[in-house]
Amino acid sequence: MPGPWRMPVRAVALLLAGLTMGGVASADPAQGRALYQGTAGFEAGIEATASRLPARFAACSNCHGHGGAGASEGGVIAPPLLWAKLTAPSGTNSAFRSGEEVLRAVTIGMGRNNELLSPAMPRYRLSPNEARSLLAYLEVLGTRADLPPGISANEIRIGTALPLSGPAAATGAAILQGLHDSIDPLNAQGGIHGRTVMLISADTVPRGPAVAVRELAKKPVYALAASLWPDSEPEAERLLTEARIPNLASLVVREKSREAGEWDFDLLPPVEEQQKLLAGAMATCGNPARRTALAIGTEGPRPSSVRWVISASDLAATFEKSATTGGRDECVGFGLAAIGLSSAAPPSAAQRIVLPMPEELLSEGGAASEPWRRLGEAAGRVVIELLANAGAVPHERSTLDALSALSGFEPLPGLPPLRFSRTRRFGWDPGLIAIPARADPGGTARRTPFDPAQGG
Ligand code: HEC
Incomplete structure (x- = not known):
């Protein structure tokens, strides 16, 4: 009896086909979906593609889109992978006539008309299970049956x-x-x-x-x-x-x-946007020699026409000093986190309070x-x-x-x-509450019942 190495080529081909098509390998569209969308890695890891793409670039969705509609990036066109498109002729090119033909495109780059696909399409090393599962998923990709987890x-x-x-x-x-x-x-x-x-x-x-x-x-x-x-x-x-x-x-x-x-x-x-708003609001508030603001975070502009302090206690000290020296600071600014200091400000000081949300949210x-x-x-x-x-x-x-x-x-x-x-x-710009100096005739101080100490 001839050993397997002496088997006729046709028999070997049948044996290999059996491995990928028969009962040995099972088709799990959910696993296929995970491979396609990139939520699971290929069994061969970094060796899954000949070009050794890292897992997060090997996912089909990266090039062909999460919905399989195809995409183009930098002049490279990744065609749609919807089953109805794959199994129909494309221009003058023949259709893929079977799942096996589609798989050959994925594993050895054999495309329509038996022409090799460009190297922009990676060649994948798939286990028999992966091949069947991926195929089972491609058959539903982009249809009503193709629903993401959740x-x-x-x-x-x-x-x-x-x-x-x-x-x-x-x-x-x-x-x-x-x-x-x-x-x-x-x-x-x-x-x-x-x-x-x-x-x-x-x-x-x-x-x-x-x-x-x-x-x-x-x-x-x-x-x-x-x-x-x-x-x-x-x-x-x-x-x-x-x-x-x-x-x-x-x-x-x-x-x-x-x-x-x-x-x-x-x-x-983000904090840097809040700081930008504070910097802008302070630049037009009061006498340039009499502006003090508590910086919000470490990012964003801090123009030199404002004296910047970096802790709430520094700001509180400023308030105390101006109370004893007769209102040195005409305009003070800070963010929502320091709003508790608001009532400690001397009556002669105008206040600019930056909120991480639209001001209208507080006015209710x-x-x-x-x-x-x-x-x-x-x-x-x-x-x-x-x-x-x-x-x-x-x-x-x-x-x-x-x-x-x-x-x-x-x-x-x-x-x-x-x-x-x-x-x-981000969706919303920061908000600003302007409290005029209480000495300001006609100025009405605005107080809010909002307690930021409850913040997350
Ligand atoms: C790095 C980008 C990239 C990734 C990742 C990728 N492809 Fe492709 N794919 C392409 C490009 C580009 C083509 C077109 C190649 C050409 O026209 O010669 C293509 C072509 C194909 C084709 C032939 C389509 C047709 O209509 O002729 C199939 C099938 C295919 N890819 C399946 C897959 C599957 C399945 C995966 C994931 C296992 C995958 N591709 C991952 C870029 C990619």
């Missing part, structure tokens, strides 16, 4: 990571209430594209934001809404990017805009947590609008792709519209 035929799950215990629990509860206030009435009217929006919250306090985010990713959820943690949290944000979960209308206030990751979109402006009165509830409600409205614009067959990035169309959107009556551009990753 979305089913009749439900969209949205997560929110909030401080629900500890000193900022009232803030978290108010934001959650606001989210419900926007989403519950929508569900009562039938939801979005026929799907009910289900809100799932996770507490960031006991074990930190990253653990809360991991919990939500496991549910799974399609996106996060109105999440709040104290500052940029690289670990939580890396998890979201890896799981391809957009962090929508987050209430995180970062130092710098560029700290926002590719999957983050903040509602509130009501409970101290009311601004947070309204922020949650506004974030909920924004997410609803993004989900509606993302269409009935959304993919992982659809809501982020729909962001630019959101420029000019007013999330709540009486609140300013959002602004976006390709480079801007």
Whole structure:
């Protein structure tokens, strides 16, 4: 009997085909989806492509788009991978006539008309399981059956990571209430594209934001809404990017805009924007020799026509001194975090207080947590609008792709519209409260019941 090495070529071919097509390998469209979208790595790791692409560049979605519609970058066109297109002729080129032919394009670059594809299309080393699963996914990619984790035929799950215990629990509860206030009435009217929006919250306090985010990713959820943690949290944000979960209308206030990751979109402006507004507001306030401001963060401009102090106690000392010397400082400025000092300012001083949110949010009165509830409600409205614009067959990035169309959107009556551009990753500009000097005839001091000590 001849050994396997003496087997006729045809028999070997059948044996190999059996490995990839028969009962040995199983087709799991969910695994195929994960490989395509980049939420799981290939078994061969860095060796999965001949060009040894790092895992995050090897995902098909990077070039062919999350929805499989194709994309072009730098003059290289990655064609659409929708099954109906693959199995139809393209111009004068023949159709792929079987799944096996499509797989040959992926593994050895054999394209339509038996012509080699350009090297811009990587050649993949796939295990038999991966090949079958990828193929099973390509057959549904971009159709109604192709739904990302967190979305089913009749439900969209949205997560929110909030401080629900500890000193900022009232803030978290108010934001959650606001989210419900926007989403519950929508569900009562039938939801979005026929799907009910289900809100799932996770507490960031006991074990930190990253653990809360991991919990939500496991549910799974399609996106996060109105999440709040104290500052940029690289670990939580890396998890979201890896799981391809957009962090929508987050209430995180970062130092710098560029700290926002590719999957983050903040509602509130970063610290550097707040400092810019403070610098501008101080430049036109009072006598140049008599301006003192508490810098907000370490970023942004600090013009020399203002005396900058860097701690709240320095500002308090300034107030004390001006009270004894008869009002040295005519204009003082600070951010929301120091608003408790506001009443310590001498009556002769005009005040400029910068808020990380539109000023209109505070003008409602009501409970101290009311601004947070309204922020949650506004974030909920924004997410609803993004989900509606993302269409009935959304993919992982659809809501982020729909962001630019959101420029000019007013999330709540009486609140300013959002602004976006390709480079801007936050929705609202900071707000400013101007309190005139009390000596100023006709000037009316404005006080707000808002207590920032409750802030996240
Ligand atoms: C680095 C970018 C890149 C990645 C990643 C990539 N492709 Fe491609 N792909 C291309 C380009 C560019 C072409 C067009 C090549 C040409 O026209 O010669 C192409 C062509 C194809 C074709 C032929 C389509 C047709 O209509 O002729 C198929 C099938 C295909 N890719 C599948 C995949 C799959 C499946 C994956 C993931 C396992 C993947 N590609 C990953 C860039 C990429």
